Amino acid sequence: MSMVRDICERTARTKYDVQLLSTEKKNAILTRAAADLVEDQDRILAANDCDVRAAKEKGMKASMVDRLRLTPDRIAQMAEGLKQVASLPDPVGRVLDAWDRPSGIHIEKVSVPLGVIGIIYESRPNVTADAFALTLKSGNVVVLKGGSDAIFSNEAITKSLQRTLREEGAPEDAVLLIDSVNREDTKELMQMKGLVDVLIPRGSKRLIQAVTENSRVPVIETGSGNCCIYVDRAADLEKSIPVILNAKTQRTGVCNAAESLIVHRDIEKDFLPLFARAMKEHSVELHADEESLPFLPDAVPATEEDYETEYLDLKMSVKTVGSVEEAIDHINRVHTGHSDCILTTDPAAAEKFLERVDSACVYVNASTRFTDGFEFGFGAEIGISTQKLHARGPMGLTELTSYKYRVTGDYAVRG
Amino acid sequence: MSMVRDICERTARTKYDVQLLSTEKKNAILTRAAADLVEDQDRILAANDCDVRAAKEKGMKASMVDRLRLTPDRIAQMAEGLKQVASLPDPVGRVLDAWDRPSGIHIEKVSVPLGVIGIIYESRPNVTADAFALTLKSGNVVVLKGGSDAIFSNEAITKSLQRTLREEGAPEDAVLLIDSVNREDTKELMQMKGLVDVLIPRGSKRLIQAVTENSRVPVIETGSGNCCIYVDRAADLEKSIPVILNAKTQRTGVCNAAESLIVHRDIEKDFLPLFARAMKEHSVELHADEESLPFLPDAVPATEEDYETEYLDLKMSVKTVGSVEEAIDHINRVHTGHSDCILTTDPAAAEKFLERVDSACVYVNASTRFTDGFEFGFGAEIGISTQKLHARGPMGLTELTSYKYRVTGDYAVRG
Numbered sequence: 001m002s003m004v005r006d007i008c009e010r011t012a013r014t015k016y017d018v019q020l021l022s023t024e025k026k027n028a029i030l031t032r033a034a035a036d037l038v039e040d041q042d043r044i045l046a047a048n049d050c051d052v053r054a055a056k057e058k059g060m061k062a063s064m065v066d067r068l069r070l071t072p073d074r075i076a077q078m079a080e081g082l083k084q085v086a087s088l089p090d091p092v093g094r095v096l097d098a099w100d101r102p103s104g105i106h107i108e109k110v111s112v113p114l115g116v117i118g119i120i121y122e123s124r125p126n127v128t129a130d131a132f133a134l135t136l137k138s139g140n141v142v143v144l145k146g147g148s149d150a151i152f153s154n155e156a157i158t159k160s161l162q163r164t165l166r167e168e169g170a171p172e173d174a175v176l177l178i179d180s181v182n183r184e185d186t187k188e189l190m191q192m193k194g195l196v197d198v199l200i201p202r203g204s205k206r207l208i209q210a211v212t213e214n215s216r217v218p219v220i221e222t223g224s225g226n227c228c229i230y231v232d233r234a235a236d237l238e239k240s241i242p243v244i245l246n247a248k249t250q251r252t253g254v255c256n257a258a259e260s261l262i263v264h265r266d267i268e269k270d271f272l273p274l275f276a277r278a279m280k281e282h283s284v285e286l287h288a289d290e291e292s293l294p295f296l297p298d299a300v301p302a303t304e305e306d307y308e309t310e311y312l313d314l315k316m317s318v319k320t321v322g323s324v325e326e327a328i329d330h331i332n333r334v335h336t337g338h339s340d341c342i343l344t345t346d347p348a349a350a351e352k353f354l355e356r357v358d359s360a361c362v363y364v365n366a367s368t369r370f371t372d373g374f375e376f377g378f379g380a381e382i383g384i385s386t387q388k389l390h391a392r393g394p395m396g397l398t399e400l401t402s403y404k405y406r407v408t409g410d411y412a413v414r415g
Numbered sequence: 416m417s418m419v420r421d422i423c424e425r426t427a428r429t430k431y432d433v434q435l436l437s438t439e440k441k442n443a444i445l446t447r448a449a450a451d452l453v454e455d456q457d458r459i460l461a462a463n464d465c466d467v468r469a470a471k472e473k474g475m476k477a478s479m480v481d482r483l484r485l486t487p488d489r490i491a492q493m494a495e496g497l498k499q500v501a502s503l504p505d506p507v508g509r510v511l512d513a514w515d516r517p518s519g520i521h522i523e524k525v526s527v528p529l530g531v532i533g534i535i536y537e538s539r540p541n542v543t544a545d546a547f548a549l550t551l552k553s554g555n556v557v558v559l560k561g562g563s564d565a566i567f568s569n570e571a572i573t574k575s576l577q578r579t580l581r582e583e584g585a586p587e588d589a590v591l592l593i594d595s596v597n598r599e600d601t602k603e604l605m606q607m608k609g610l611v612d613v614l615i616p617r618g619s620k621r622l623i624q625a626v627t628e629n630s631r632v633p634v635i636e637t638g639s640g641n642c643c644i645y646v647d648r649a650a651d652l653e654k655s656i657p658v659i660l661n662a663k664t665q666r667t668g669v670c671n672a673a674e675s676l677i678v679h680r681d682i683e684k685d686f687l688p689l690f691a692r693a694m695k696e697h698s699v700e701l702h703a704d705e706e707s708l709p710f711l712p713d714a715v716p717a718t719e720e721d722y723e724t725e726y727l728d729l730k731m732s733v734k735t736v737g738s739v740e741e742a743i744d745h746i747n748r749v750h751t752g753h754s755d756c757i758l759t760t761d762p763a764a765a766e767k768f769l770e771r772v773d774s775a776c777v778y779v780n781a782s783t784r785f786t787d788g789f790e791f792g793f794g795a796e797i798g799i800s801t802q803k804l805h806a807r808g809p810m811g812l813t814e815l816t817s818y819k820y821r822v823t824g825d826y827a828v829r830g
Binding site: 115388402 | 431434435514516518520522529530608612613627628631633634635651654655657658660661665747758765769770771773774775776777778779780781782784785786787790791792802803804805807808817818819820821822823824825826827828829
């Protein structure tokens with residue numbers, strides 16, 4: 001049997017035992033895991049050091065090395081994350097609905113774990129502890145396939161988590177790491193339909209695309225965000241600037257950052273100079289259409305491709321439209337269905353935008369940066385879904401559950 | 416451009432218009448479609464006649480020809496189905512949740528259509544009208560790929576539905592049929608990720624498997640049901656027989672029919688003779704394990720394969736166990752996660768079974784035949800999901816929706 005299949009089978013065998021853990025037990029495990037991570041800090045940092053040195057030798061970009069690096073502070077943050085998840089309500093076992101039928105049966109719809117969750121991720125080792133916390137709290141077991149750059153770090157963290165499980169008398173196979181650097185193993189994991197219930201890729205667009213295209217296991221697609229902000233002719237122009245700045249510049253490398261500005265023709269003359277000044281102050285490079293170019297002294301001409309690009313950088317595309325309908329059509333054509341915003345004081349335009357823009361999160365007078373499990377109040381986040389099946393938008397613990405129907409009768413038969 | 420891509424693009428272009436149809440308009444379309452189907456009956460029956468003749472010439476089994484055949488009665492039933500869906504509540508636009516956040520934003524979670532739904536089905540032409548009704552009522556558009564045996568029938572029904580849409584001033588591309596008999600077209604439909612939001616295969620196990628294995632479009636897996644009934648040692652033996660009979664014999668060719676009986680060792684001597692007599696009266700062939708064989712005079716020895724087989728026939732496998740836990744483990748190993756039942760008067764055994772059996776529908780003292788959208792009170796059914804993502808068990812109109820977050824603020828920015 002291959003290593004990947006063996007790991008998936010071991011995890012799958014554990015899932016029923018994990019489903020039976022009480023809320024108290026799960027919380028005890030998470031709280032202890034937090035302490036154990038800090039206790040095991042030296043070993044984790046030493047392992048991380050190997051990864052970081054190898055990455056530097058390979059010539060990895062400094063920003064990527066930074067993502068990879070662990071410090072005592074970052075380990076403390078990981079531990080804090082585990083404790084936070086312990087403090088959240090248990091998402092399984094909730095009665096979502098209950099009703100009687102004339103046939104004499106009583107039906108209860110109850111939330112249950114999904115089962116075996118596979119997480120494929122890249123160079124951030126903190127995902128290891130994060131994914132464990134969320135999957136365990138939601139009664140699931142997890143198979144991890146981290147990036148090869150973080151292999152020693154991921155191993156050390158997983159070992160610490162498994163020690164906690166063992167010492168708490170819980171099944172240590174509730175978290176297993178595919179500790180290889182072989183791409184074929186990732187491909188094999190995508191074929192584990194029947195053993196793995198769902199795959200969640202976390203990382204670059206390329207990774208996510210590779211998983212959604214090649215997986216036979218159902219996938220929750222996350223991450224890609226070509227977010228648009230439309231400044232309506234009825235927008236408060238002064239107040240709009242800080243919202244756009246927040247959406248564009250607060251953090252540029254994240255999926256909920258804005259990438260494109262769409263502006264109504266009627267206000268371009270008044271608005272675009274304000275916008276240009278603010279963007280210049282924050283060193284944002286503008287790619288503008290022919291009509292807006294004259295108002296944007298430092299902009300370069302935009303191509304069609306610009307409007308479809310998630311820059312993840314200090315860049316923004318600009319487009320002029322003649323109506324809210326035109327803005328909506330344009331957005332639905334170029335966006336990724338993640339987060340889009342209208343700035344307006346006109347309730348009719350706002351309602352039209354909310355109704356017709358086909359995104360997970362549609363905003364009126366609020367920054368797209370709010371698309372986040374913590375900002376939404378979920379207390380945790382496993383990713384942001386850009387698909388419509390199962391879960392859409394920020395996914396917290398609830399989104400890691402399914403449901404079952406419990407049906408009871410008095411020896412009832414169908415007529 | 417290929418025919419399949421052209422059809423998917425036309426349907427996709429229509430989806431925003433269909434999403435904007437009011438509940439009243441959708442109901443008007445469905446009600447008129449019911450009348451139009453009856454009006455177009457002669458043309459539909461003539462087309463169906465071509466299909467039936469071709470099928471007979473090909474030597475199709477009589478039971479399959481019967482599935483294919485339309486009659487005035489069956490067309491009336493299809494029309495009735497359309498009217499019934501018109502009478503159901505609209506599943507879109509419901510506020511599922513709403514809350515404020517300390518950051519000043521207000522969040523509403525609202526149900527929305529999925530978008531473009533692809534249905535791949537086999538020889539039952541009634542699915543054409545059925546799928547149209549459910550998808551339209553839930554604000555979706557639909558691409559149909561029916562079986563080649565029913566091609567003329569499906570075309571005639573689709574034309575009738577498109578006429579209704581046109582005469583009601585609604586987009587006729589809301590329902591499009593891939594009217595080819597080419598398997599390559601089905602494969603191409605499975606590649607239409609980005610245009611088609613979800614694929615639902617309806618039909619044989621082989622069809623469903625082919626779609627789930629080859630599709631790049633997300634799939635909702637339906638149908639396969641290896642349903643088990645466990646007779647606990649605390650079961651009321653007399654009362655158990657009618658439940659088993661109902662589950663096994665009311666209809667044998669359906670996914671919610673029982674396929675396997677599991678019996679507790681302590682009652683085998685008293686129960687199995689009762690069971691054997693009832694099964695004999697209904698000509699059910701039994702495949703039994705070594706321990707139960709002596710009590711079942713007409714049974715043949717069971718193989719491991721028997722326990723994993725969905726007979727869809729007057730056949731049933733029998734297995735003896737020593738405890739409810741053993742029964743649960745066995746079921747979780749061999750079943751398809753569709754519907755399983757315990758017969759018992761012991762609340763502890765019932766609770767354990769409800770909790771641990773990993774199926775869409777778990778029954779206590781009720782027939783597995785209740786797993787059905789109508790029996791559950793959904794008023795409609797597009798299929799029965801055996802997967803855990805998105806929807807599980809009977810799927811009605813609600814299961815054809817997703818949700819979006821509508822977020823409003825007063826030019827709110829993330830801190």
